[in-house]
Amino acid sequence: MSVMKLRPILVLALMSALATTPTRSQIVVTFDDLSENGSGAFLQSYQGLTWSNILCNNAILATNLYARTGPPFFTNGLSGDFYGMASASNVAFMAPSCEIDSSGTNFNFFSAYLTGYMNSNLNIEVEGFNGANKIYDTIVVAAATKATLFTFDYLDINRLYFTSWGGQPAFTASGGPGSILDNMEFEFVPEPSSLLLTALALVSLYAVLKRRRFNPRL
Numbered sequence: 001m002s003v004m005k006l007r008p009i010l011v012l013a014l015m016s017a018l019a020t021t022p023t024r025s026q027i028v029v030t031f032d033d034l035s036e037n038g039s040g041a042f043l044q045s046y047q048g049l050t051w052s053n054i055l056c057n058n059a060i061l062a063t064n065l066y067a068r069t070g071p072p073f074f075t076n077g078l079s080g081d082f083y084g085m086a087s088a089s090n091v092a093f094m095a096p097s098c099e100i101d102s103s104g105t106n107f108n109f110f111s112a113y114l115t116g117y118m119n120s121n122l123n124i125e126v127e128g129f130n131g132a133n134k135i136y137d138t139i140v141v142a143a144a145t146k147a148t149l150f151t152f153d154y155l156d157i158n159r160l161y162f163t164s165w166g167g168q169p170a171f172t173a174s175g176g177p178g179s180i181l182d183n184m185e186f187e188f189v190p191e192p193s194s195l196l197l198t199a200l201a202l203v204s205l206y207a208v209l210k211r212r213r214f215n216p217r218l
Contacts, residue, residue, distance in 0.1 A: 080170075084182055109153075109157060113149050121167040
């Protein structure tokens, strides 16, 4: 096949590949689609991710429950659960050390609302890994009485590790270093389509044939 005949085929292949390459789809994890009765339920596999040492809490039910019957852990039943709601009514409670993993496809982590569960001025370190390599590391400071949106833009990772410490008790004398996560925005990194790989192969073939056309000894 001549170089001139190959050129229109190459163009069509590239156009087809671009048309069928999967688009990235950003996901906002609100936890609000989960059923939770106010007592907390550990997350395991959710939204294609694996969650460790992270609970789903219904912030409204938990607030009412502790206000009625619970020991005086909170002021009027309120805590970072309630104030950390970016959307009603569920949030994720994160232990001082916890992580979110993807065992298959890597993902991009864009942003999340973070709140101190019992402490204001809570330090939260957010580390992003690709395999054993730590690619990103950011420390943010979260309040306990309002949800704060933090932007991270961690690209092509497969694990997030959260560590929280410090701050001052916001509701009682004891406090605690846990944190609240809500409306986490991420997307899975799409795999290249087979047509795109075919188009790239044609590009390489076109380059070889073009070189041979001008240098028959190749």
